[in-house]
Amino acid sequence: MNSLTPTFHIRIDRRRLLHSLLLATGGIITSSVYAEALTLTPRATEGPYYPDHLPLDQDNDLLQIQGKATQAIGTVAEFGGRLLNADGQPIQDAVIELWQADNNGCYIHSRGTQRGQERDPAFQGYGKIVTNAKGEYRFRTIKPGLYTGRTIHWHIAVKQGDKRMLTTQLYIAGVPQNDKDGILRRTGDEAQRLSVIREFKPKSADSQELVSTWDIVIGSTPEDPEQRRGGGRPGGPQ
Ligand SMILES: [Fe+2]
Known part of the structure; x- marks a missing residue:
């Protein structure tokens, strides 16, 4: 898809x-x-689990790996929005990448399996999409699993050409662990921090699936790779 x-x-x-x-x-x-x-979307650390081996299927539907019969385990969550510059103009043909923990808190990274847990083989773990003429993007995935030391979060990166413009993390409003999450607390100023904590609501009254919108606003300065790796405790959970 x-x-x-x-x-x-x-x-x-x-x-x-x-x-x-x-x-x-x-x-x-x-x-x-x-x-x-x-408000510019704030930068946040990439963390240690950007995939070291990208999956063959890299589309924006992380629930379903092409050729597999089963769907990923977990609460289905969809989000999308527009990629904008600081003046509110849509940015076309940028690549938005998403990587995240599966329902067991495990990443597709070779060191991304949490202690005592197993990776869900049906979860794609990574996906990407190219923004359209209106700057729109969209992902269909699961609510990430919780793992020790962090609150629930998605990892997002934005590329224009070969330049990484932004690395950040997206959060769900109302998750109790948000208040104590060191990375979230150090993210941006207050307005920026609020901009990455989004309300996820049921898709309809009788649906278990969650949906939200999130506009991503980027400046014109590519990211400093050193900054990308910073922002979290060295060796700490990210
Ligand atoms: Fe993470």
Whole structure:
């Protein structure tokens, strides 16, 4: 599944944006301020589990590995949104990568199996998508498993050409471990931190599947690879 569904719409949280603008400007908003007001998505450490062997199937549906009959174990979670620059313009033809723990907290990395756990062989563990003309992207996956020392999180990277523009992590609002997560607490300023903690809601009243939207906002400066590796305790869980 590589194509974006035509009915996919992105909700922009204008109310939150306006609220933060009002705070920042003392209530005076001009169009030029408004145009430059998007909060940059904060950088966060890549952690130790970016796949050291990429899977053959790298599409944006991590639930299903091509050619396998079974689907990944776990709570289905979908998210998507737009990739924007700081002026709110969509960025086309960028690659958004996602890697994450399976339902048992294990990554597809060769050292990514948590103690006493087994990897779910049906989970793809890594996927990517190219943003379309509207900057849109979308992933269908599972809610990541919890593992010792971290809260639930997805790892995300954005590439333009051969340049890594952003490495970050995405979180689910209301997860109790969020408050104590060292990496989340050190991520960005408060507005930036809030921008990577998203509400995931049931897809419909009778659905077990979760869905959320998340717009990613990047600046024009490629990432410093040293910064990518920093941000977490050396040798600590990431
Ligand atoms: Fe991680």
